[in-house]
Amino acid sequence: MQKKQNKYFLNLKIKTLLKLNIRNLKNKNKRNKNNKMEKKMKILEGFLLGLSTGTSCIMACYPVFLPYLCSKLEGFNENNKKFLSFTFGRFISYIFVGILLGLLGYYALKFIPPEFEVYLRRISWIAAGILLILNGLNFEFPELKLCKNTKLLTNKKVSSFGIGFLAGLNLCPPFLAAASRVFGLGSKTPIFAMLEGALYFILFFIGTTVFLLPLILVGTLNKIKNSFFLNTFQFISRWTMIILGVYFSVFEGIIYLFSR
Amino acid sequence: MKNNNKNIKSIIKSLLSTIPMFFLISFFSLYNAKGIYKISGWITVIYLSFCYFMLIWTDKISYWRRFLFILGAFCFFPSFIAMLLEKRGSMALEYKDIFLNETPFCHIVFPMVILPYLLENILIFPARLTGNYASFYSMLVIICISLLTIGRGWCSWVCFYGGWDESFSLLSKKPILKLEDNSKKFRFFNFVMLFVVILGALATFSVIYCQWFCPWKLITEYEQISNISSFFSLIMSVIIFFSIVIVLSFLTKKRVQCMSFCPFGALASILDKFSFFRVKIDDKKCISCGRCSKLCPFLSIDENSLKEKKGKIFLTCSKCGNCIDNCPTDAINYDFFLQSKHIHLKISKSLVIFSGWLLGSIIMGGFISDTIARILNFILNGSFFIH
Numbered sequence: 230m231q232k233k234q235n236k237y238f239l240n241l242k243i244k245t246l247l248k249l250n251i252r253n254l255k256n257k258n259k260r261n262k263n264n265k266m267e268k269k270m271k272i273l274e275g276f277l278l279g280l281s282t283g284t285s286c287i288m289a290c291y292p293v294f295l296p297y298l299c300s301k302l303e304g305f306n307e308n309n310k311k312f313l314s315f316t317f318g319r320f321i322s323y324i325f326v327g328i329l330l331g332l333l334g335y336y337a338l339k340f341i342p343p344e345f346e347v348y349l350r351r352i353s354w355i356a357a358g359i360l361l362i363l364n365g366l367n368f369e370f371p372e373l374k375l376c377k378n379t380k381l382l383t384n385k386k387v388s389s390f391g392i393g394f395l396a397g398l399n400l401c402p403p404f405l406a407a408a409s410r411v412f413g414l415g416s417k418t419p420i421f422a423m424l425e426g427a428l429y430f431i432l433f434f435i436g437t438t439v440f441l442l443p444l445i446l447v448g449t450l451n452k453i454k455n456s457f458f459l460n461t462f463q464f465i466s467r468w469t470m471i472i473l474g475v476y477f478s479v480f481e482g483i484i485y486l487f488s489r
Numbered sequence: 490m491k492n493n494n495k496n497i498k499s500i501i502k503s504l505l506s507t508i509p510m511f512f513l514i515s516f517f518s519l520y521n522a523k524g525i526y527k528i529s530g531w532i533t534v535i536y537l538s539f540c541y542f543m544l545i546w547t548d549k550i551s552y553w554r555r556f557l558f559i560l561g562a563f564c565f566f567p568s569f570i571a572m573l574l575e576k577r578g579s580m581a582l583e584y585k586d587i588f589l590n591e592t593p594f595c596h597i598v599f600p601m602v603i604l605p606y607l608l609e610n611i612l613i614f615p616a617r618l619t620g621n622y623a624s625f626y627s628m629l630v631i632i633c634i635s636l637l638t639i640g641r642g643w644c645s646w647v648c649f650y651g652g653w654d655e656s657f658s659l660l661s662k663k664p665i666l667k668l669e670d671n672s673k674k675f676r677f678f679n680f681v682m683l684f685v686v687i688l689g690a691l692a693t694f695s696v697i698y699c700q701w702f703c704p705w706k707l708i709t710e711y712e713q714i715s716n717i718s719s720f721f722s723l724i725m726s727v728i729i730f731f732s733i734v735i736v737l738s739f740l741t742k743k744r745v746q747c748m749s750f751c752p753f754g755a756l757a758s759i760l761d762k763f764s765f766f767r768v769k770i771d772d773k774k775c776i777s778c779g780r781c782s783k784l785c786p787f788l789s790i791d792e793n794s795l796k797e798k799k800g801k802i803f804l805t806c807s808k809c810g811n812c813i814d815n816c817p818t819d820a821i822n823y824d825f826f827l828q829s830k831h832i833h834l835k836i837s838k839s840l841v842i843f844s845g846w847l848l849g850s851i852i853m854g855g856f857i858s859d860t861i862a863r864i865l866n867f868i869l870n871g872s873f874f875i876h
Contacts, residue, residue, distance in 0.1 A: 288605075295688065468681040469684040476685065481693060
């Protein structure tokens with residue numbers, strides 16, 4: 230009877246151990262799969278973050294680029310060229326920041342002072358403001374011949390790229406949220422860290438660019454036949470650009486930096 | 490004899506038109522009024538009703554409109570400043586007042602707060618959403634009603650800042666600095682300010698007009714000077730107030746601040762498309778003398794269109810009635826927006842004047858009554874402060 234009982238308990242032990250081992254194996258596979266999925270989701274999350282917080286992009290990019298587009302209505306194709314240059318400028322700034330943050334990772338938080346974000350934003354305001362003023366004056370007062378002296382800065386493609394790059398450097402809260410997520414990617418090597426950071430920001434960029442697509446429609450305004458309306462609209466856009474440029478560079482840039 | 494009969498008939502007609510206005514103004518001015526406010530309330534009611542009667546009887550719209558508009562503006566600032574001094578002891582806004590959303594909601598702020606509120610559900614101006622007449626929702630209701638009825642007429646019948654501009658523009662007999670009538674730069678420049686403040690508010694999430702461009706801080710409230718930027722912003726207000734509101738208006742005999750600087754005026758011009766009334770020129774009666782174009786304080790009448798017998802009035806028209814008063818052939822009139830410009834209905838003119846006067850009396854009547862009460866208190870008790 231005792232022997233039978235011992236045999237029974239031994240079989241039970243073996244069965245339980247086997248079940249546990251099989252379960253552990255299954256869990257390990259699941260965990261590995263989950264880890265890979267998690268990493269993919271973390272990076273894809275960049276696109277979703279951009280899509281869900283894109284209204285901040287409207288607030289950062291429209292004020293600087295919309296007056297520039299409206300101040301000289303040259304048709305759908307020309308408008309798209311400017312838009313593409315602007316988008317490319319943003320793309321470069323996002324990649325630049327993505328690679329930097331991915332590489333530096335945790336240490337970026339430790340060694341870069343918190344005021345860095347504030348100073349970067351204010352300096353980008355000053356630069357964007359100067360670009361807007363020069364282009365506004367160039368469109369409104371062609372007799373000043375600013376083109377000759379500031380050829381590079383008043384070139385259509387360079388200006389659009391510059392405005393896009395500077396708008397991209399404006400570190401808004403969704404951008405900082407994306408940055409903090411990039412730190413948490415946990416890449417094994419510096420090269421992987423750079424690539425994953427860049428990929429995260431590329432997807433974040435695509436998510437936010439969706440909200441900038443309405444800017445393409447500005448090119449269709451050229452088709453309005455009322456020349457008085459078109460001339461007045463462009464006049465208003467040029468002066469908006471000039472005054473906004475002064476506001477960004479002086480009030481949001483220089484005075485703010487002096488008062489700190 | 491016939492003339493006497495006509496005069497008596499017109500007086501009786503005007504009196505009958507004034508009676509409903511009298512009762513409405515009495516209701517708004519005397520509701521819950523006690524003590525010295527009852528006396529000042531009655532003075533306000535009698536004054537406003539008398540001016541309205543004279544407007545209807547003489548048919549001089551712009552002339553009598555100014556008695557409400559300019560007095561309202563000059564009574565607004567002592568009343569508002571006295572209320573501030575009674576409540577917080579200073580005109581300066583401290584951070585705790587901003588933090589507690591104790592700032593009255595000004596209508597000029599409206600263009601800046603719309604988009605951030607729609608996009609992020611945040612009111613970027615430190616005012617209450619509800620709770621008093623100067624809260625966001627109550628001002629929104631007042632502005633919507635005004636814009637639907639009189640449209641940009643707000644700028645000539647209701648706005649408690651515009652009277653300053655108008656008074657300085659009337660001081661000189663002839664313009665010392667002539668603005669070109671066809672120059673769109675002055676006529677549409679407030680649209681530039683509108684887009685600057687909207688886009689600037691979007692980019693910085695702050696009310697940039699109030700911080701840097703508002704000339705009215707000198708007669709209302711301003712941020713306490715605690716650093717270089719608040720000092721600069723006060724200096725900017727002083728420069729803009731004296732240069733644009735006083736000097737340029739005096740030199741050009743045009744309402745420069747309202748025409749070329751105020752962003753709310755530009756928004757009101759756009760929303761004027763939805764209002765019930767317009768000012769229209771009847772080309773059949775028009776003799777192209779150009780007097781209306783020269784006298785318009787907003788440069789809203791296109792002189793070229795008069796020569797071509799097409800009589801175009803821009804959307805910047807504030808329905809002040811100056812052109813209607815001075816047209817030698819009565820070719821200009823207030824009309825319903827769908828009405829043909831060759832048909833004049835007397836009722837449309839009466840409705841515009843009635844709406845404008847009533848709205849102006851409701852908004853500014855309180856300040857007029859309060860200032861009179863304070864003056865009476867000063868005479869009787871030696872103090873301008875009542876509470």
